[in-house]
Amino acid sequence: MDATSNSETPQDTLYDEIDTFFESAPPLKDGPDISRKLKEFIERNSQSTGKGASRVVCVTSGGTTVPLEKRCVRYIDNFSSGHRGAASTEYFLKAGYSVIFLSRRGTCQPFCRSLPEDPLLECFEVSKELNVRVCQPHSEAVRTAIGEHCAAVKGGLLLKLPFTTIFEYLQILHLIAMSMKNLGTHAMFYLAAAVSDFYVPWKSMVEHKIQSSSGPLDMRLVQVPKMLSVLRKDWAPVAFCISFKLETDSKILLEKAEIALKKYNMHAVVANELLTRKEVVIVVTSSEKISVHRDKTEASADVESPLIKLLVEKHSSYIEHLDS
Amino acid sequence: MDATSNSETPQDTLYDEIDTFFESAPPLKDGPDISRKLKEFIERNSQSTGKGASRVVCVTSGGTTVPLEKRCVRYIDNFSSGHRGAASTEYFLKAGYSVIFLSRRGTCQPFCRSLPEDPLLECFEVSKELNVRVCQPHSEAVRTAIGEHCAAVKGGLLLKLPFTTIFEYLQILHLIAMSMKNLGTHAMFYLAAAVSDFYVPWKSMVEHKIQSSSGPLDMRLVQVPKMLSVLRKDWAPVAFCISFKLETDSKILLEKAEIALKKYNMHAVVANELLTRKEVVIVVTSSEKISVHRDKTEASADVESPLIKLLVEKHSSYIEHLDS
Numbered sequence: 173m174d175a176t177s178n179s180e181t182p183q184d185t186l187y188d189e190i191d192t193f194f195e196s197a198p199p200l201k202d203g204p205d206i207s208r209k210l211k212e213f214i215e216r217n218s219q220s221t222g223k224g225a226s227r228v229v230c231v232t233s234g235g236t237t238v239p240l241e242k243r244c245v246r247y248i249d250n251f252s253s254g255h256r257g258a259a260s261t262e263y264f265l266k267a268g269y270s271v272i273f274l275s276r277r278g279t280c281q282p283f284c285r286s287l288p289e290d291p292l293l294e295c296f297e298v299s300k301e302l303n304v305r306v307c308q309p310h311s312e313a314v315r316t317a318i319g320e321h322c323a324a325v326k327g328g329l330l331l332k333l334p335f336t337t338i339f340e341y342l343q344i345l346h347l348i349a350m351s352m353k354n355l356g357t358h359a360m361f362y363l364a365a366a367v368s369d370f371y372v373p374w375k376s377m378v379e380h381k382i383q384s385s386s387g388p389l390d391m392r393l394v395q396v397p398k399m400l401s402v403l404r405k406d407w408a409p410v411a412f413c414i415s416f417k418l419e420t421d422s423k424i425l426l427e428k429a430e431i432a433l434k435k436y437n438m439h440a441v442v443a444n445e446l447l448t449r450k451e452v453v454i455v456v457t458s459s460e461k462i463s464v465h466r467d468k469t470e471a472s473a474d475v476e477s478p479l480i481k482l483l484v485e486k487h488s489s490y491i492e493h494l495d496s
Numbered sequence: 497m498d499a500t501s502n503s504e505t506p507q508d509t510l511y512d513e514i515d516t517f518f519e520s521a522p523p524l525k526d527g528p529d530i531s532r533k534l535k536e537f538i539e540r541n542s543q544s545t546g547k548g549a550s551r552v553v554c555v556t557s558g559g560t561t562v563p564l565e566k567r568c569v570r571y572i573d574n575f576s577s578g579h580r581g582a583a584s585t586e587y588f589l590k591a592g593y594s595v596i597f598l599s600r601r602g603t604c605q606p607f608c609r610s611l612p613e614d615p616l617l618e619c620f621e622v623s624k625e626l627n628v629r630v631c632q633p634h635s636e637a638v639r640t641a642i643g644e645h646c647a648a649v650k651g652g653l654l655l656k657l658p659f660t661t662i663f664e665y666l667q668i669l670h671l672i673a674m675s676m677k678n679l680g681t682h683a684m685f686y687l688a689a690a691v692s693d694f695y696v697p698w699k700s701m702v703e704h705k706i707q708s709s710s711g712p713l714d715m716r717l718v719q720v721p722k723m724l725s726v727l728r729k730d731w732a733p734v735a736f737c738i739s740f741k742l743e744t745d746s747k748i749l750l751e752k753a754e755i756a757l758k759k760y761n762m763h764a765v766v767a768n769e770l771l772t773r774k775e776v777v778i779v780v781t782s783s784e785k786i787s788v789h790r791d792k793t794e795a796s797a798d799v800e801s802p803l804i805k806l807l808v809e810k811h812s813s814y815i816e817h818l819d820s
Contacts, residue, residue, distance in 0.1 A: 237573070293642065298643040318621065322621060370713045391715045395712065
């Protein structure tokens with residue numbers, strides 16, 4: 173979700189664009205199943221409001237795709253390993269939050285960050301007695317991945333929902349927001365996914381594979397409506413909302429983060445630069461800009477640890493302020 | 497690699513296009529390491545020519561990406577699960593071939609096809625004694641995946657090389673072709689990867705993330721040079737070469753396969769349609785069109801089993817014919 177348009181989109185136009193987007197989207201295949209899972213998850217994890225009430229965060233992670241053909245052979249993808257979202261999910265769980273993890277299929281999963289690229293084939297071997305066993309150097313990482321992941325999912329604290337396309341992402345995000353409405357200020361949205369800025373409306377999309385016979389390919393993509401506005405205003409008006417701003421050019425980063433903060437009325441925007449994003453991020457709020465650094469004295473430390481600590485504190489202040 | 501251009505590209509123009517492509521490509525990061533691995537693999541698997549000589553096949557698998565920005569945030573991707581290439585690799589190994597498996601990072605790997613989407617987190621659990629063990633329903637699939645995969649890699653019969661971008665793919669394919677030259681007719685190329693037809697030349701690519709502020713996005717992509725011609729003519733003039741033609745529109749499929757066969761002088765083109773590609777393929781050669789069907793009486797049978805059987809027979813005839 174980008175926030176670079178300085179020319180304001182009038183509200184009516186925005187709602188028209190959103191209607192067009194959702195009407196033109198292919199229907200979600202397992203919508204009722206997702207709704208049921210969400211309902212159960214929220215019921216299990218919501219206690220009556222007050223000091224001891226549980227908090228739930230929706231973490232989005234990985235990049236969305238934009239199909240260029242209906243029977244999809246080609247699509248535009250947004251780069252994101254999903255590392256940020258997976259790491260953040262672990263720290264939110266440690267901080268006592270329940271997490272709805274909306275992530276791109278195949279991207280990094282919580283508790284799996286220290287595993288090699290292809291863990292199944294690189295971490296295991298079959299013994300002479302035909303038993304499958306973990307290879308020694310990876311045993312700790314594998315045990316952590318499987319153990320902590322299972323504990324979180326089976327304990328009902330982690331709900332994982334996968335997406336691929338921008339159409340799936342925004343439809344599921346809408347369902348999540350609806351299901352979290354009753355949580356009031358105890359709900360948080362942590363929107364770390366890399367969401368496409370442009371798409372080809374489903375109706376104007378070609379049915380068959382684009383042919384390469386006629387010289388260069390010219391494409392026109394239209395802007396994805398700025399759904400952050402609607403999330404904040406209509407879908408989740410009381411939730412604590414954090415969005416991300418990734419740029420490759422440090423010169424424009426903070427300016428863009430501030431524009432996004434104001435335009436979408438976010439509670440905080442996490443600004444990060446592609447090349448240094450694992451070392452430092454800047455949390456931009458209406459009153460301050462806080463640089464958050466990875467603890468360099470510890471090799472395995474990551475920037476998400478102090479980042480989530482800070483955001484949890486901000487969320488606490490927000491709850492206290494609004495609920496008092 | 498598409499074959500739809502009916503207007504012939506003159507040879508000189510093609511070589512110019514190829515020079516431009518490779519000159520404009522970012523250099524391969526681990527080129528020397530890949531060359532060393534290939535040299536060792538071919539030395540181990542090449543015996544003196546004659547009846548008992550070993551055969552080596554290069555199987556390409558998965559889709560290539562085309563970066564739209566140098567510091568890559570967005571890219572165009574070609575859909576391919578890599579299922580065809582992974583399955584075919586298994587059958588080539590069973591038929592006694594050594595396999596160089598050039599596959600897109602993260603796509604389906606040989607012997608792993610019957611595993612769930614996220615095998616590590618879905619097939620394993622940690623016991624009370626903190627041992628990692630396979631969950632019962634998946635034990636056979638996991639043992640096969642790890643056992644057969646390890647046996648092939650450790651036995652030196654399977655060399656896996658990953659790629660992501662079109663630039664990496666074509667550069668590595670070139671290295672493979674060079675390393676296989678001495679194998680003569682015993683080399684096969686089985687080009688199942690879904691290769692981008694269009695790309696943005698590295699030099700004309702923008703440095704930073706494309707901004708979404710200025711309305712719709714208009715993009716112009718140029719055609720990837722038809723590298724199949726060069727592979728067949730210069731890189732691997734004696735090898736047995738199979739390419740694939742995937743279409744979503746059955747009406748144009750066979751015509752396109754025949755054009756590709758002639759234009760690139762392939763020994764066979766495997767024609768397949770997106771929706772039925774797991775049930776049936778048509779092997780198109782200069783003299784015949786052979787429909788190959790999955791054995792429907794067996795639930796776990798796949799179309800790659802009879803397909804590879806047929807292609808191995810064709811390869812044998814080819815070797816006999818040329819070496820006699």
